[in-house]
Amino acid sequence: MNTPLSRSSAVLPAQTDWTFDILERYHAAIQAAAQQYGLDTYPNQLEIISAEQMMDAYASVGMPVNYRHWSYGKEFISVDKRYRRGHMGLAYEIVINSNPCISYLMEENTTAMQALVIAHAGYGHNSFFKGNYLFRMWTDASSIIDYLVSARRYVAECEERHGLEAVESVLDSCHGLAHFGVDRYRRPAKKSLATEMREREAREAHAQQQVYALWSTLPQRADKTEDTPAPKRFPQEPQENLLYFIEKNSPTLEPWQRELVRMVRKIAQYFYPQRQTQVMNEGWAVFWHYTLLNTLYDQGYLADGVMLEWLSLHSNVLNQPNLRSRAYNGINPYALGYAMYRDIRRICEQPTDEDRHWFSDMAGKPWLPTLDHAMRNYKDESFIGQYLSPRLMRELRLFSIRDEANASDLEVTAIHDEAGYLALRQALSQQYDLGTREPNIQVWDVNLRGDRTLVLRHQQYHGRQLGESTLEVLKHASRLWGFGVRLESVDASGDLQRQWSVAPHN
């Protein structure tokens, strides 16, 4: 480390089995190191759980509480089976974007693993959750647990009042559209849970009235219709948040069903930043557990055995299987993220001429503020687009392949050379862009005066087609909408290429 400190004689206990006292001492040391680097975090809450409890958490999308749904039961059964047969190991930890930041530590972890986990989750992920702009904008860490608790209670209430099947079918349909129930650009107002609860009841009554107004078939007064010509389409602008549109405008949903739609939408929104910052978030956590634990070692806190144990785990996490091996499953996001943060630090500390040319604004600058800025203000797509350096591309020996549906071969379009750097960086950046990974489907029109069909529009990107489950999802959409739903797939020039439609539900 470049900030050598007086070697402390207080070596932390190196015994394999941890105790609560040992955890606290390790945490104190890691915390001191983190403060030294100026990491800004939520308070930490470490929770020790057993393997069964870890599987419970796996099953409910990593959250400590969630509403009941059969799909979580399915997930649990599948995790449980694979774990018991030894087909998979469980994660050492799960960390939750909440305030205080909750990390689940498995009880069977050794002391070294717990130290790694505390540094990784309690300081790496934690500071990312607190700092990154997407999380700041879209999630409210202080209320998520309470929100899930109230969601669980509300679903249970609905099940009691309206029956398991009725609730289940609404949730099924919402889950089918959950990825299209997020706002991508609009910033929501943060509301406290109490406000949320208070507004729920008022909303139930009010929303229903709004819908009545929209669908009113009474003739309007003549002078008014003259003034405002009927809009060509409703909505006038395409809407990206399908669940929001349905919640607000579906003619048939009961108030409690609207609330369920809203609930799934809110939870999907909470997870939206995580889906966009995988490389950055994991890379950040790995970078910091590596940096913090090395600092502790330099300060004389870590015994050699502990050091070797976590280093071995560390390199397992960063393992990038070879392209031709069976284990290869794309780029390892941990490895990529970690390499990029290391590379940014290198550019700051030991820039080459090439770096000065590519990154003139950060070469030779202090590395801590530069890293901090990168962590706060980017998501995977823009982070790669901004910071992937030619040197790292060479190190990773990246190359880009174009797969055209109607070509007989794959074509290598760029490799790690002068001509390919920009194209490679562009391609990798797009690979992590949710906007291109997921189909672009928006609400296009509603047939207000006719059969009330909801028209969705898929804007093709690079001629990519929709998959085979499309019709099934449309059935879900139609169940929520209450009338027919049509999906039009248009190509880049706006020509209709294909369409699916689902007749009204009953």
Added chain:
Amino acid sequence: MLHIVDRRLAGKNKSIGNRERFLRRYSEQIREAVRKAVAGRSIRSIDQSEDVSIPKRDIQEPVFAHGPGGARDIVHPGNVDYQRGDRIAKPHGGPGQGRGKAGDGLEGEDDFVFTLSREEFLQVFFDDMALPRMLRMQLGETPEYESRRAGFSRDGTPNNLHILRSMRGALGRRLAMGAGTQSALRERLHQLQSLLALPPPQALEAGAFERQQLQREAEELQRRLRCIPFLDPLDLRFRTRVQVQLPNSQAVMFCLMDVSGSMDEGRKSLAKQFFVLLYMFLHRHYEKIDIVFIRHHSQAQEVDESTFFYTTESGGTVVSSALELMRKIISERYPPSSWNIYGAQASDGDNFHNDSKRCHALMASSLLPQCRYFAYIQVAEEEQNLWSEYAQLTARHPNFAMRKVTLPADIYPALHELFKKEAVAA
């Protein structure tokens, strides 16, 4: 700033509610799997867990996603010798070139397989039999326990006080605690005696003082001996008891079934459910259960289970032959003094005409007095002479039950009396 919470005791199985919802959603497939499993299982092994598999396409949750088609740029690491503009043949199937999506453990064409626990299996198995909830729980239970003596302990309630042991302990304690005092006393008394034994002049010389001294010491020692309590709380011993599994006495279950041609698969599977229910009842109460399978058409045979359920024969029907054989087996192998005998008979009610009277006689005179319970189900609607003969038995023999069963829900009432008694006793 740091807060450590130990959640390990906070309960696992948070997903139980989710699992129940999952099972409910796929109850059709699960029931089908259970039905198949039961057909392949013997009565004894019926209450085990079972793997159920559900086709993956039935279980997937659809989402909008890209399918094949269009153009994709994919970046890979670890280039060895590709140059820009190289063309690579498209891989067909199999792993490679990064088409694989992140594993959610559900892709591929395999079925989704999971294990129904024993309780869940029984739940489904008895699902359409309209068993009272209470009974389901009882059947699923583990055997009964009895408290047995297990030596002695230092504490307990007065009713368990073991007087002999306590007194023996007290005696030993008194001996041990008094040993030193006792020998000191003996010594004093001895000295006193030897003083008294001296000729009078010397005795006088030795002086009254010394004698009195010894006397006082002896009295003091005697007082101390008297202070040793006769019975101390330490001495008390109590009988202790432990819960041990009740090694219930043995039972034998006779399964009698008509295997003439008219007993088709549906009727046989009804009969099987009937036999299984009785078996489960017995299993709960007896440690050792023998099952005797007797099938009959015009003659009766003792057979093994698979022959019993899976072979069909044709021919006339003489029910009494089976009852006769049952009686013979009882007298040869299962003396009623040491075996609890249960009978379960299933038939479509068709019998050789003159035989039914004989059945009545056999049941009334020899079988029913020996049986704890005998249940008859007729898996056909039509009442024939066997039914009317049997019907006369019910009035005088409370341990005989009969029922017409055309649906699984009818089976339980046939055994209802048996379970009802049990509920009162329990």
